Amino acid sequence: MAIWPALLAAPLYAQGVRISGTTTVDYVDVQPLVLDSVLASSTSDSGLLRRTADGIIVECVGADPYCRYYRSATRVSTGPVLQDLELSGWGLGTGISIYAQGRVRTSIGNASEIWPFAGDHFDLLAAYAELQRTRWRVRLGRQWYASPLGYYAYDGGSVRASPLPGLSGELYGGWGLAQGWIGTRTSSAISAVEDLPPDDRGYILGAAIQYRPTLRGGVSVQYQREIRTDRAALYSERMAAAADLLLGGTRIDARAVYDIATGDFNDARLRAQRSLGRRWIVSGEVRHYLPFFELWTIWGAFSPVGYNEGLLTATWSTSDERIRIDGSASYRRYAETNAGLGFLPLRNDGWTVGAQGSWRVAPAWTALGGYHIGVGYGASRSDFDAGVRWQRRERVWLGVNGSAFQTIEEFSVGEGRVLGLAVDGGVRLSADTRVAADIALYHHTQRGAPQLANWNQRRASIRLQWTIGGDPGLAERGGRR
């Protein structure tokens, strides 16, 4: 907290501030699934699963006079309105700056619940003061830490130091928020969907060291633990390591995330990328994945298994990048679950193949297209997209995009064949102000299967983005830090 007196006592010179905001008004309408029922006597079969006269498969349990099934309900819509504000202030003293980012959220329409976090009307994503010196930096307040372990926000402090060239370390800690979210584990958003939610907030403590002896490579190691505030148990204890190296024209990078609580590697990948001449870039990756669960859930005790995957990508482009084509292919195979039945096999592998390209037909026109197919455990997908984009003088752009995709879910009520058409555009009203909008229609072709979930959707969005003020450190933009 020593930073605050310094802040207040700082001479009022060379201050600068930058405020940027994004106002977003979205619209989406969908047909949610609802539970419906028919009289058991109206079904033609017997047993647990029966069929109605309309061909709908229903579930009939015991002596219940009604059989139940899910169907798409009538259309509901919501119009979330979000206002993001970001503020940077500097020049409050040598190396002192402040930063804040907040979000106000509300919605119009009759089904606000179909938009994520609709019940949270205000989020403070970050709000901290920073003191920066040549070899160290201190931050106090709400901040976040993104790392191979994920995105964690917390209320606390962090100290980053670079005692030697190429070597830096960071310590961070405070009251932690839930992973990947600006909310506590004890908030109603979690308890609304979980009968056994965490009953205590948590502390987060972490340390990371980076060592980069040359421009061509470096390593990092990170340790992080989350502790219940009553210190009765841990929510998580993990480590991560990463490395990258440019070796003879080949860029190699690797990452590993290790769950100390279970003794498993959640994510371990090794990737190599290389240019072949001026037009080709190819890469290969091997990866092991195993889901991570926090220790307040029972999921980790269910012995989940991971998979190993190989992935190849290739990119070809003309020297002026006028034409560019990307291709990829992958194959993954799951480990033995020790829970399968030989006579009821489930898929235990998966593969993907895809290609996409862009062609700048003329300076203002770009055509885009791509096709991807993925077949795997749980779900499969085949989807195609094509579009064209017109852009004039970096100020006005307009795009039309068509899509067609099919999703087959192994355990779901059905499959979806969806055709989509989207139009989007934007105008730069001034140097720091832009308006962008898009509208999209998606039509689900049900092909005579009345029970399928209806994926018909209409989506629209309009966004106003603006910025006031300059960048810290630049004389022409309002001062130096």
Add this chain to the structure above:
Amino acid sequence: MRSRRWIVALAMFAVFAVLATAASAVQAQGGTRRAGFPHQRHARLFPTCSGCHAGIATGDSASMYPPPSLCARCHDGTVERRVSWSTPSRPATNLKFSHTVHERASTRHGDTLTCASCHSLPEQRTTWMAVAAARPSACFACHEHRTTSHFAETNPCTRCHVPLVRAAALSVEAVAVLPRPRSHDAPDFLLAHAPSDAAAGARCATCHARESCERCHVNADLLPAITALERDPRVAQLAASRPAVYPVPRSHRQGLWASEHGAAARDNVSSCANCHAQSSCTACHIGSGGATTIGKLPRAEPGKAQGVVIRRATSGIPGEPRASTAPQEQRGEYAWRMQTVSDTGRGGAATVRAALAALATPAADTGEVVELDSGRVHYVRVHPPDFVNTHGPVVATGGMTCSGCHAQRFCTDCHDGETRRRFHPANFIARHATEAFGRQEDCTRCHNPEAFCRSCHVNVGQATRNPRHAAFHTRQPLWLLQHGQAARQSLESCASCHQQRDCLRCHSTIGQGVNPHGPGFDAKRMAARNRLVCLQCHLSDPLAGRP
């Protein structure tokens, strides 16, 4: 006494010849050549040079050339045909050669310098009045910097030439075609042409003025070697008609340069300032990172060199994932985020428009020097293809400092889990099942599984609190037998709909008592960190009493 006069006469002749030759050379460069006097045809008439060119040695301009009336004594139309000959005007030159000084020096040193020493071809040295243009090599025969070449690296140009700004008589056209030393054609000349000392700078001044440097150098006002040069309107006129030319150093052609030039910039920002103004950097650097270094660069001001002008392409960034399936706005969004706070209000003509697309490829280090000039679009790769999905390791190791180019919002717009960036393809809600099961990207890096995934699934009816009426699995009569393998293969997908209690109905001591632990389950290890989780399923601590 007679011999001394003879020497003086010869010296005067030599001086005249050198002057005349230099004049003719300059005139030739200027494009017009005046017909010279046919000396050799008059060899029998003139025994001395000074008879006609007495002023050459004395500096008396009136007697440097004979009057036309002298020609008319013979060329009167009777004895000889009439000729039109006029006294030539003083030639425009940047030579600081003085016949008078040379005549005096020659006399003082007792040298045998004659007019023919410079104004005759070596093979005609003995032929009287075989007058030829003086050549620079004639100078080298006497002067201490003996050399075989006019443009030798060791030649001090200033010995014979005045600075360009002093050669006021030279026309713009003559300045434009001043000879180009061979050294200037070396492949890396532009990369290392700064004069090493004042003497070297003076050499540059022979042909260059300050505007020569200001044409390209953004930091011209800060470099002593440039400020030492005087201004010249002729050079200014020429510079205005020529685009700035920027060599691309070899270091810039290496694969890591675009993303890792920060250290080099910090160490030697003054070197960057030769070609780059702040606006070169702020095309990308919109965050606070690098601001101190960037602030040390000069600003590109109207009417001055703009430096290498880099503009971030707004027509999309090739290499973004799923570009074809993403809404077009996604690609514009990335670009706009750069544009909105960086590429604004700076004006000035873009001489080079670099579309920043993806990290310079390692193979791009061909060693060649590429010069950026106007009218060409140069593509610079900052991030490799699919970097949005693979940036984790290189960011973790400090290989890239995101804050150097991005505001914090750039990160949170993806990682805060509300998909503000439209990271996913259009209508991902309908397509995401494959990717959610496959987990090529771990959803939890950006999304909270309960607050985001399960919440949505519940709200749209995909998840239910009654496991017997789940929307999933309804057409799988033997699902109960399969679900063990399915759950272990993708438990996070189960957890995106199901609560823990759904499983506890069977997998707990108060339920069916079905053991969910697989082979190798290390209960002690997990319990050592959270014993409370055991009690979710077990009525009592299953490890109680165990070490």
